[in-house]
Amino acid sequence: MNDAHHVEPVIRIGASACLAGERVRYDGTDRRDRHLLEELPGCFERVPVCPETAIGLGVPRAPIRLQREAGQIRLRGIDEPAADHTGAMLNLADHMARTLSDVCGFVFKARSPSCAVDDALLLQDDGSEVRHAGLFNQALRQRLPLLPVIDENGLADQTSRERFIERVVLLYRWRQVSDAGMNAARLQAFHCAHRHRLLAYDEYSCLMLDDLVAQTGDDDIAAQAGIYIGRFMAALEGATKCDHARVFRELLAALPGTLTPQQDIGIRRSLAALAAGEIDMDEMRARFLALPGAAALPGVQRSFYLYPYLRDFVERDRP
Numbered sequence: 348m349n350d351a352h353h354v355e356p357v358i359r360i361g362a363s364a365c366l367a368g369e370r371v372r373y374d375g376t377d378r379r380d381r382h383l384l385e386e387l388p389g390c391f392e393r394v395p396v397c398p399e400t401a402i403g404l405g406v407p408r409a410p411i412r413l414q415r416e417a418g419q420i421r422l423r424g425i426d427e428p429a430a431d432h433t434g435a436m437l438n439l440a441d442h443m444a445r446t447l448s449d450v451c452g453f454v455f456k457a458r459s460p461s462c463a464v465d466d467a468l469l470l471q472d473d474g475s476e477v478r479h480a481g482l483f484n485q486a487l488r489q490r491l492p493l494l495p496v497i498d499e500n501g502l503a504d505q506t507s508r509e510r511f512i513e514r515v516v517l518l519y520r521w522r523q524v525s526d527a528g529m530n531a532a533r534l535q536a537f538h539c540a541h542r543h544r545l546l547a548y549d550e551y552s553c554l555m556l557d558d559l560v561a562q563t564g565d566d567d568i569a570a571q572a573g574i575y576i577g578r579f580m581a582a583l584e585g586a587t588k589c590d591h592a593r594v595f596r597e598l599l600a601a602l603p604g605t606l607t608p609q610q611d612i613g614i615r616r617s618l619a620a621l622a623a624g625e626i627d628m629d630e631m632r633a634r635f636l637a638l639p640g641a642a643a644l645p646g647v648q649r650s651f652y653l654y655p656y657l658r659d660f661v662e663r664d665r666p
């Protein structure tokens with residue numbers, strides 16, 4: 348892949364409007380977030396959404412909270428408990444799941460009863476409080492289960508931010524293939540292009556998806572593609588560590604011929620240096636691709652991992 352021929356796409360992501368700088372909070376303030384506005388790739392287009400103003404609550408407005416009632420979670424006014432916004436918020440999530448079906452990620456405001464990913468306070472029947480997803484957040488994710496999400500606290504952490512960006516980019520790439528019309532050959536090509544990345548994160552899922560792709564034909568493509576991308580995105584979301592050595596061990600084993608003792612020692616030293624943080628992934632890739640036959644290995648030229656021409660989207664190669 349050649350950067351010079353790469354046309355930068357526009358990748359839309361949703362964002363809690365207060366984080367995007369809109370003064371829509373209950374007290375008329377915003378929570379402008381530098382990482383959302385300045386640290387994401389230039390090709391990301393933010394789509395601000397404020398669920399509470401979207402269901403007709405004004406600015407300023409009385410604060411609301413989550414509470415559990417007879418096993419159900421409801422969104423009610425704190426000072427006006429009779430004001431129940433649950434139905435309106437679920438209807439909004441239905442609507443937004445359709446109108447935002449092209450967004451490839453969402454940055455949510457933490458601790459909000461509407462937007463929080465996992466740390467809104469939920470009042471229990473017994474008066475205690477536990478942490479829970481905001482109602483809009485939960486409902487939207489149920490309707491768009493592949494959607495990568497993060498809150499501003501995750502965005503402030505470099506590793507979490509990079510992983511989020513990567514998942515957004517990969518979902519975008521999946522949708523491009525899907526929109527072109529999925530078939531067995533396209534599924535195989537997508538898997539081939541991204542399996543090294545998956546292997547670095549989660550070997551078990553990678554091997555499972557190797558099998559799924561190998562067994563998929565055009566007859567069952569719709570169901571199998573759905574299973575594939577669900578497992579692919581879940582593996583990326585659940586990954587906590589990236590094992591680059593695992594990928595390079597596989598690649599080295601696939602090389603034609605044998606390396607000279609000097610080449611063998613050199614590449615093993617490079618892997619140790621990568622693990623120790625003494626060289627970065629660009630250097631490691633360059634050293635691997637310089638080995639005899641490496642650049643000609645099947646699938647290598649289209650590997651998102653080895654030719655990260657989207658690297659301006661994301662520095663995602665930390666161990």
Ligand code: SF4
Pocket residue numbers: 363364365366371372373396397398399400456459461462
């Ligand atoms: S947290 Fe969500 S609902 Fe609250 S002001 Fe921000 S965007 Fe609106």
